[in-house]
Amino acid sequence: SAASSHASFEPGRRCRNCGALAEQAHCPVCGQVTTLHPPSVGEFLHEFLGHYVAFEGPLWRTLAALLLTPGRLTVEYFAGRRQRYIPPLRLYLTVSLILFAVSGMQGEGLKMGNESIEFRMPKGTDTGPVIAARVDPQRFKGTGFFDRKISKLVAMTDAQRTERINTAVRMYVPYVLIVLVPVLALLLKLIYWKRGLLYGEHLVVAFHAQTVAFVFAIVSALPLGETFGSLWIIVLVVHGTIALRRVYGGGWIPTALREAVLLFVYSAVVALSVSVLVGLALLF
Secondary structure: OHHHHOOOOOOOOEOOOOOOEOOOOEOOOOOOEOOOOOOOHHHHHHHHHHHHOOOOOOHHHHHHHHHHOOOHHHHHHHOOOOOOOOOHHHHHHHHHHHHHHHHHHHOOOOEEOOEEOOOOOOOOOOOOOOOOOOOOHHHOOOOOHHHHHHHHHHHOOHHHHHHHHHHHHHHHHHHHHHHOHHHHHHHHHHHOHHHOOOHHHHHHHHHHHHHHHHHHHHHHHOHHHHOOOOHHHHHHHHHHHHHHHHHHOOOHHHHHHHHHHHHHHHHHHHHHHHHHHHHHHHHO
């Protein structure tokens, strides 16, 4: 009842944080909870999920706007209708967490339909993996830092080098994509520079676009999603084209051309980043 729910509120009680009169559940000055107690494990988990990810509240409404009507969530955000939806960064982190969990359970890196980043040894032989070219130890002399790393690399078998690369790719490619979101926003600003939008606005578009890609990656990794194979890639491209047109305007053909340029350049950036990751994995 209402009476029992307020039974713990003591008249004249003051906030332990700022000392203000606080007779209700929260201090009217600083906002701290007045009924303090040692937190349970469940409360710690709830606090983490509530502040950093968004498994509660308007998650499904936000995903519906993001996926079913391409570009609508971004338009709603720019129009100021934000309270009903999850903010772009928080939504991105939530979906990223789910994707990392799915990838970890499957023991794979990011995968979209039949497309994935994985390096394999050629069948029937244990030499010459696709990515790990043979290294001539005569080219490296001395006792410097990189010389020691190269010597250690040369001492590995081809299979060991390949496994080291795959482990690094599985672990770090998702984080590479997180770092590349600002790069995607920069590409959007260059492609749509005549729109006069701020970089932060393009960053919102980039977060939403990468979130959509992550959702499709999650779906394609599920047993039912795998049956559609690379069809998810086509759906993702179409979704992105519709979203760009709804957010930035313009005709279908110019939008499709911009989408093609964006995918080409961004894919090249991702490929270069993965190459750097592979090099670091081999050396470190």
